[in-house]
Amino acid sequence: MMPTTIQKAIGAMKDHTSITIAKVASNMAPELEVAIVKATSHDDDPVSEKHIREILNLTYYSGGYIHACVAAVSKQLGKTRDWIVGLKELMLIHHFLNDGNPLFEEEILYATRRGTRLLNLSDFRDEATRAIGITPGSS
Known part of the structure; x- marks a missing residue:
């Protein structure tokens, strides 16, 4: 299902806001957070190889x-x-595990042990399409 023009505009606004917040309020690594937001933008394009490499x-x-x-x-x-x-x-996590520093696997394991729910998506809901009244299967 293709996002509507309204969804694209809202997604672009969210991405812009997240990038601005990461630049201003990031405690750890602002350039890293900006690259992550850019790589996982709301647009339909695949994850940019440029951002993954960065x-x-x-x-x-x-x-x-x-x-x-x-x-x-x-x-x-x-x-x-x-x-x-x-x-x-x-997809980013997949690239981290395949192409990144071998410590990624350990850090993900430690984060999971500390209670971070990194790969547990059991409560994930796609509310972006529901917010404007689109239901799965409707075109």
Whole structure:
């Protein structure tokens, strides 16, 4: 199902707001959070290889950045109610585990042990399409 013009505008506004907040209020790594928001934008385009490489380069040599990256993706995945963003975040995690620093696997495991619900999407709801009255199967 393709997003409507209203959904695209709302998604773009949310992305812009998230980028601004990450630049101003990020405690850990603002450039990393901005790259994550840009990689998991609300648009229909696949995750940009440019943003994936940027994130992997930032995290490859620093355990602190790995921790910040897992925390940021976990936080964003827990907050999102848009299936496109959720799918892109899962794709990012897949890239982290396949192409990133080997410490990603350990950090994800430790985060899960600390109670972070990084890969548990049992309570995920796609409220973006429901908010404007679109139901699955309707065209």
